Amino acid sequence: MEQKKTDVFRGNYDQRKKAVEELLHLDVNFDILHKELVIGNKRAVLYSIDGFLKSSVIEKMLEFFSSIKAEDVPEKYDDFVRKFAPFADITTIETQKDFVKYVLAGLTCFFIEGYQQVLAFDLREYPGRNVDEPEKDKVLRGSRDGFIEALIPNAGLIRRRIRDTNLIFQMENVGRSSKTDVAVIYMKDRVKPQALQNVIQKIQKINVDSLSMNKESLAEVLFPRSWYNPFPKFKYTERPDATAACLLEGSIVIMVDNSPAAMIIPTSLFSILEDANDYYFPPITGTYLRLTRIITSIVAIYITPLFLLLIEHPEWVPQVFDFILIEDEVNVPPVIQFLILEFAIDGLKMASINTPNMLTTPLSIVAGIVFGDYTVNSGWFNSEIMLYMAFVAVANYTQANMELGYAIKFFRMLCLILTAAFGLGGFIVGSLLIVAALFLNPVLNGRGYLFPLFPFDGQQLLRRFFRVSLPYVEKKTKTGQK
Structure with missing residues (x-):
């Protein structure tokens, strides 16, 4: 902030008031309120941000201050605060830096003639929405409130x-x-x-x-x-x-x-994989949901690279699983089909976000038609590839953490490209890169990104896979072992 020649804490009342006008650019800022009043025998002026001010409260406060008689106003600031400060969060400001900080944060600041300090009241009411359940972290059972932007x-x-x-x-x-x-x-x-x-x-x-x-x-x-x-x-x-x-x-x-x-x-990776639904159901149900989520995430990484590797080496496929191979004519290389669909799925996600609610259903219908039989009949895509990419698209929504979902997507595409270029060697290199990224991912605190797998803690690792009963969790929490 540019240092002003005048200081809001120097000079008499008029000089300080002028300094504030220059500091806050009151001649051009329409949303910074300033109102002059008289408290007993002393002039005063208040400053506040219009968007943060609760009008009903400030009206009652101004009415109270205007009713104070001149003979009741003390000479000392501390006596004034003790005698007339209403029930509110009160702050005394003594520096220009703090004054700018508090007034721009939404506090209502009073300059009172004869007092060097500035009296500030926290009467803020930030604009905000209701504490509804988050769209991404929904639960089937449990509380329905969520954080907002305040x-x-x-x-x-x-x-x-x-x-x-x-x-x-x-x-x-x-x-x-x-x-x-x-x-x-x-x-x-x-x-x-x-x-x-x-x-x-x-x-x-x-x-x-x-x-x-x-x-x-x-x-x-x-x-x-x-x-x-x-x-x-x-x-x-x-x-x-x-x-x-x-x-x-x-x-x-x-x-x-x-x-x-x-x-x-x-x-850690295991804590990110956890979900609130794991704890709002009995242990056996919570364990099933957790294991399903973990297995789905692992399959989502390897399903398309592994399928690509097998169709390039059909002799590796047991006879009982011959049905997984592509029987129809392949017009576009499978790796190109997979990459096109990877980008198309994200394109549909972005389109759904930017589509008005009234058009969401028509968009879904059009997307279903385009990525249905028409794409297969046109020869661009094979039905087997469409099937596995449909699983990938659904698997992305099993993760509450969006960053983890995209990390899985990026490494799946990397492994897919390496497999297409180098075969089995590329598939192995891609898998090693995933493991290396997990081991080398930095954490701000803690024992490591893969704890309790590395460093190994068998009891904690077991609890990451299997949901235990609540009394056990409470006992461990109290003894500080978690």
Whole structure:
């Protein structure tokens, strides 16, 4: 911010008022409100952002201040606050930097003649939507609320589930221009102090102009040189219940203002594969859902490269499985068919996102016709390839984590291309690249991306595959073993 020649905390009332007008550009900013009033025998002026101000509350406050008599106004600022400050979140501002920070954050600031300090009230009411269930993290059974784009309501959703004095919400600001609020949330008695200190220091050292893309900008700053590995480095969730469960396990949660997703640290591949539905059903059902998700993800990586390898070497296929081979004439090389369909599926996803709701059904019908019998009859695609790509398209939606879904897609395409170019050797190299990417994927804290498989912890690994009963989970959580 450019330093002004005048300071809002120097000079008399008129000089300070003029300095504020220059600092906030009140002559051109239509959304910054300023209103002059008289409190007893003292002149006063308030400043606030129109979009954040709750009109009914400020009207009652102004009515109260206007009713104060001149003989009742004390000479000292502290006496005034103690005697007349209404029931609200009150902040005393004594520097110009803090004044700019608070007024642009939405606080209502009062300059009162004769007092050097500035009195600020937190009367903000951020525009926001209802706490509806997230579209991506839906559950068949369980709570239906979800985070929104404002930190205060999100904090309330977590506090509602964890009524413990050890639950800490630590606020940081990131960005020279945006000054984005970043909340670091943790359980003081369960988090690892070294891991917490590492996270906070990294956030405090961030030197950027703004977090233009919220949590994604923050994630890219925390891992500036790991863009080449598509596997997610954080676990994201928009569910308050999942966030509260991670906090009780000793994890650190980072929330960025204007973003409804919580970033969970540390994380691992197995924790990303978990889903809220695993815990809203009995253990045997939750275990089945978890194993189905894990197996589906593995099959989604290898189904098309393996099919391509087998049709290039039909002698490897047992006689009982001869039906998997392509019997019709192949006009387009299978690898080209697979790649075209990979891009076409993403094209349909983007089209569905940008399509108005009233046209979604017609779009689905057209897509079904185009990618149905017509494409097979035209000779562009074979029915076997369409079948396996249909499985891949459905398998992508078994993952609640979108980043993991696209990581699986990228490595499937890489393995597909290597298999088409080098045969069995390319298939093996592609598999080794997947394993290497998993082992080398960095994590901000924790024992590693593949924990508890590497380093090996048999008990924890068993729990990652098989859902145990809740009393067992609570016992382990209390003893700090999770």
